[in-house]
Each structure stands twice: as structure tokens, then as C-alpha cells.
Amino acid sequence: MILDADVQTMNSAQPQARALAVKGGKIVYVGGNAGAHDWIGHATRVLRVAGATVLPGLIDTHIHVMEGALDQGACSFDNKVMDVAQIKPIILACAARSPGNGWVVVMQLNAAGFHADNHDLDTILKDRPLLLWAADGHEAWVNSEALKRAGISR
Numbered sequence: 001m002i003l004d005a006d007v008q009t010m011n012s013a014q015p016q017a018r019a020l021a022v023k024g025g026k027i028v029y030v031g032g033n034a035g036a037h038d039w040i041g042h043a044t045r046v047l048r049v050a051g052a053t054v055l056p057g058l059i060d061t062h063i064h065v066m067e068g069a070l071d072q073g074a075c076s077f078d079n080k081v082m083d084v085a086q087i088k089p090i091i092l093a094c095a096a097r098s099p100g101n102g103w104v105v106v107m108q109l110n111a112a113g114f115h116a117d118n119h120d121l122d123t124i125l126k127d128r129p130l131l132l133w134a135a136d137g138h139e140a141w142v143n144s145e146a147l148k149r150a151g152i153s154r
Helices: 033-039 065-071 084-097 118-122 144-149
Strands: 006-008 019-023 026-031 104-109 130-134 140-142
Touching (some): 019 033, 026 033, 084 104, 084 130, 118 140, 118 144
16 A cells, blocks of 8 residues: 555546555555555555655666567568577578678567677678677677678777
8 A cells, every 4th residue: 555645547537546455466446545555454564655656667768669670571580589500501591592792681589598709600601791680779789791891990
């Protein structure tokens, strides 16, 4: 039970409240302090928070629209957890789909626990630039040829 709070409800019909009651892990009451007292039992933990703000769970639901569009039809790891040995056949198949000396880009690498550096990736594809793009859109791995073409050196 939370009393004397500034509860931001995100509900336009009741944008603010003073109290919040939880029972069995679920919110059962949002409203004024007086109504909250009906939910107080002998084992209820009551927090009087003196006007502290209570916010609903904040969830980051942002998306990467362009990356999502580029993923369509692209070579992909399908967000599966893999190691360097497991990504090798996928990278080689992607390189075969677009012969030449251009970039090989593989999307949707699950970054959880993935470890590789440019030298690891050179053992898979050395003479073409290789870019592995993480499923979260925030990380990428490249081989030495990619670094060279991007003008990145020591």
C-alpha cells in the first residue's frame, strides 16, 4: 500500500491519485487515501511517501524503422544466439548470394554473449568487407577489410 503519494496514472479520466494498493502482485486500487484504507489488512505493508511521485512501469518501445525496412529480404541470423563457428555458413551463403567484391551485410545478430573481433571475422571472409548488424540495432561487428574501406586504422 502506498499512501500520500503523487500517483501519475496515465489515465485521462483519473490522471492523478494519492494512493495505490497491491494485492497478489496486482494493482487493485488507485485513488484517494480514504478509499485505500479498505485494502489495509493486518499483514499489509503501508508506505507513507509524503508526496513522492509514483510512475507506471516505463517500457522502451522504440523501433528502428529504417533498419526494419532494410531487414526485409536481407541476409539474417534471425536473432538466434550463435558463436563464430555457427555464423560462418550463414555469412558464406550470404556472400555467395551477391558475388563480387562489395559489402556483405548480415542482419539480426543476437548480441547476447556474442564475442568476435575483426580477426575472427577475417577467418570467415577476408577479401570483402563484412558487417554484422545486431538485432537491437545498436551494435555491429566488422572484419579488417570493412575497417580498411571505411578508412579506420589504428
